Amino acid sequence: MKLYSNEENKRLISLLTAKGREPHSVIITGERGSGRRTLGKYLAAALMCERRSGEPCGVCKSCRMLEDGNHPDFITAKANENGNYKLDDIRALVSDSVIKPNEGDLKVYMIPELDRSVNTAVPVQNVLLKFIEEPPDHCVIILTAATKEIFLPTVISRCITLGTQRCRRSDAEQWLTVQGGYGQDDIIRAVSCCGGNFGRCLEFLNGKELPLAFECAKAVSAGMLRRDEYLILKGLFMCDGQKAVLRQALVFLSEILRGACLISLGEKPEDCCFENGAEQLAASLGSGRSQELYRLMTDYIGRLDANCNQSLTVNSLTGEIFVRL
Numbered sequence: 278m279k280l281y282s283n284e285e286n287k288r289l290i291s292l293l294t295a296k297g298r299e300p301h302s303v304i305i306t307g308e309r310g311s312g313r314r315t316l317g318k319y320l321a322a323a324l325m326c327e328r329r330s331g332e333p334c335g336v337c338k339s340c341r342m343l344e345d346g347n348h349p350d351f352i353t354a355k356a357n358e359n360g361n362y363k364l365d366d367i368r369a370l371v372s373d374s375v376i377k378p379n380e381g382d383l384k385v386y387m388i389p390e391l392d393r394s395v396n397t398a399v400p401v402q403n404v405l406l407k408f409i410e411e412p413p414d415h416c417v418i419i420l421t422a423a424t425k426e427i428f429l430p431t432v433i434s435r436c437i438t439l440g441t442q443r444c445r446r447s448d449a450e451q452w453l454t455v456q457g458g459y460g461q462d463d464i465i466r467a468v469s470c471c472g473g474n475f476g477r478c479l480e481f482l483n484g485k486e487l488p489l490a491f492e493c494a495k496a497v498s499a500g501m502l503r504r505d506e507y508l509i510l511k512g513l514f515m516c517d518g519q520k521a522v523l524r525q526a527l528v529f530l531s532e533i534l535r536g537a538c539l540i541s542l543g544e545k546p547e548d549c550c551f552e553n554g555a556e557q558l559a560a561s562l563g564s565g566r567s568q569e570l571y572r573l574m575t576d577y578i579g580r581l582d583a584n585c586n587q588s589l590t591v592n593s594l595t596g597e598i599f600v601r602l
């Protein structure tokens with residue numbers, strides 16, 4: 278079981294999995310696609326590994342069963358398609374927790390993506406409260422979400438929190454190659470757009486919207502470099518009639534411009550999509566104009582969220598970009 282990058286988390290997990298130090302309640306946070314479940318599964322594997330060496334050995338019976346997805350003591354709660362949980366399922370999980378493990382000395386429960394569970398995030402935590410306050414010795418519960426904000430203070434205070442760490446681009450390329458079925462050029466394009474977010478890279482490779490949004494952002498960047506109003510308008514119209522794609526293109530543009538701003542201030546952006554474009558824009562616009570354009574993008578993302586008419590938004594944005602070049 279391989280966990281890419283995440284060096285800090287691996288160090289922490291190797292300390293946490295020492296006998297007698299097992300955490301019983303863990304919150305894992307991180308953006309969508311950043312590997313929250315993978316980190317949870319790695320933690321579970323390290324805790325249940327027969328060798329207990331601080332990391333999953335990958336060869337013992339427990340590690341193999343976990344890898345194959347059939348470990349009887351690793352139980353993941355399932356939400357419906359809207360991300361909500363049935364409270365009866367969570368109650369059943371709590372009742373199950375009193376039963377001793379089948380294999381080793383630990384049972385691990387994971388309840389993923391509580392942030393998607395808009396209607397049930399709080400009721401789920403209320404059902405879990407007693408369990409989190411006094412967990413049976415043989416139980417560990419892992420909750421995942423985008424941020425800690427959705428958790429009740431009483432839950433946070435009893436949990437250890439781990440955050441997913443950004444993976445290196447080289448790791449994302451390697452992982453995507455291992456998955457198979459993708460051409461090397463596509464992989465490079467996906468990683469150049471989505472950086473070390475494995476989930477987003479997959480979405481890029483398997484969907485149509487992210488690649489289109491990325492092409493739109495690249496075309497608008499090229500228009501900005503050439504200070505050509507027509508090219509900017511043409512770029513933005515690539516997403517005509519697809520508001521969500523346009524919004525995503527503006528998110529990419531804001532990332533590129535933020536990167537340009539940092540580069541022109543002599544810093545290295547941590548994980549900027551379309552880094553070449555950001556470098557060229559930094560040289561052409563400097564930090565002041567990059568920053569102004571970055572603010573403009575975030576302002577227009579807000580307008581789209583406020584349901585402004587798409588064609589009017591595109592026309593007005595083109596003009597506003599042009600006067601700032």
Ligand SMILES: [Zn+2]
Pocket residue numbers: 325326327328333334335336337338339340
């Ligand atoms: Zn093992």
